[in-house]
Amino acid sequence: MSPDKIKSVSEPTLRRLPSYLHLLKRLDQQGRGIVSCTYISKDLKLDPTQVRKDLAATGIVGKPKIGYDVNNLIRSIESFLDWNNQTDAFLAGVGNLGRALMGYERFKDYGLNIVGVFDSDHEKIGTTVADRKILPIAKLPELARRMHINIGIITAPAEAAQIIADLMIEGGIIAIWNFAPTSIKVPDNVIVEKAHLYTSLAVLSHKLAEALANERSPEDEKGIANKLE
Numbered sequence: 001m002s003p004d005k006i007k008s009v010s011e012p013t014l015r016r017l018p019s020y021l022h023l024l025k026r027l028d029q030q031g032r033g034i035v036s037c038t039y040i041s042k043d044l045k046l047d048p049t050q051v052r053k054d055l056a057a058t059g060i061v062g063k064p065k066i067g068y069d070v071n072n073l074i075r076s077i078e079s080f081l082d083w084n085n086q087t088d089a090f091l092a093g094v095g096n097l098g099r100a101l102m103g104y105e106r107f108k109d110y111g112l113n114i115v116g117v118f119d120s121d122h123e124k125i126g127t128t129v130a131d132r133k134i135l136p137i138a139k140l141p142e143l144a145r146r147m148h149i150n151i152g153i154i155t156a157p158a159e160a161a162q163i164i165a166d167l168m169i170e171g172g173i174i175a176i177w178n179f180a181p182t183s184i185k186v187p188d189n190v191i192v193e194k195a196h197l198y199t200s201l202a203v204l205s206h207k208l209a210e211a212l213a214n215e216r217s218p219e220d221e222k223g224i225a226n227k228l229e
Contacts, residue, residue, distance in 0.1 A: 013054045014081075018110075019044055020054070021077045028070050036067035083111040090116045090149050090173070092164045093156030094124055094134050097179055101155060102130040114153070116143060120160070137167065144171025151175045158182035 023043055027035055037055070041048035055062070055073065058080040062068040078084045091098055091114050101107075102114055118137045119125060125136050135143070144152075152168035154161050154176060161180035168176060175191040178184055186192055 009057045013057055016046070016050075016054050017058070017077055017081060020051070021074065021081075021083075024070055024074045024077070028074060033070055034067045035070050035073070037062070039067070078111075081111075083109075085111055086113045087111050087151055088113050088115045088147065088149055089151035089153055089177075090114070090118065090140060090144060090168070090171075091153040091155060092118045092137060092140060092168070093154060093160065093180075094119045094121075094129060095155060095157075098153075098155035099129055101153065101179075102132060112151070115147070116140075116149070137164065140164075140167045141171035144168065144173055149173055151177065153177045153179070154184075155179045 020040060023040060024035065037048045037051045040046070041051045044051075052062075055068070055076075058076045060068065060073055060076040075084070086108070089112055091102060094102070094117055098117070098119075102117060107114065114132070116135060117129065117132045118135050118140050120137045124134050127134055143149075149171065150173060152165075152171075152173040152175070154164050154168075156164055158181050161178065161182050162184050165176060165178070165184040165186060169186060169190055174189060175193075176184070176186065177193050177195065179195045179197065181198055183194070184192060
């Protein structure tokens with residue numbers, strides 16, 4: 001993949017490509033060999049022109065009035081996202097979320113391999129989770145440099161996030177996936193992707209409240225008012 005192609009792709013396109021890939025793998029399991037942009041757009045509720053542009057960004061070309069070969073399209077997207085190569089990563093913060101990510105085997109399908117886990121809790125250090133031994137956080141920079149680790153995952157509390165980020169940067173890590181509920185400061189050459197778990201929950205909760213409010217009848221509202229009196 002050329003640097004020019006990487007720069008020409010928008011972030012919204014990058015965020016849509018995994019959705020296409022999930023759909024395509026499902027179709028492949030169902031034995032479907034050909035798929036069109038129209039089919040993809042209907043299934044994912046997207047504009048077919050946008051789907052066509054997104055797929056074109058990966059370098060693949062469909063056949064007019066026929067569509068795309070499903071297997072070729074899967075390989076094209078995986079290659080574009082670099083998910084057909086295993087990338088080693090370090091994870092820091094072995095709480096509930098950290099343990100859940102460590103136990104998620106499908107990360108390897110997306111090219112991510114968590115090879116080292118770290119924590120500052122002396123009771124956790126030396127124990128094993130998901131076949132990985134928890135190491136002291138102080139060892140992270142040295143091991144990251146020695147193993148040429150490029151990706152760091154932060155699943156620690158907010159107050160520890162910046163300290164961990166600094167250790168990762170010290171170790172030469174240039175891409176950080178931040179699950180901590182806070183922002184971190186990094187040099188311009190370091191990439192940060194913040195996992196917006198609380199933002200997603202806020203949107204879900206608000207939409208649920210709207211949906212429930214729209215379903216209530218005037219009688220329901222009177223009943224609620226009476227209970228509150």
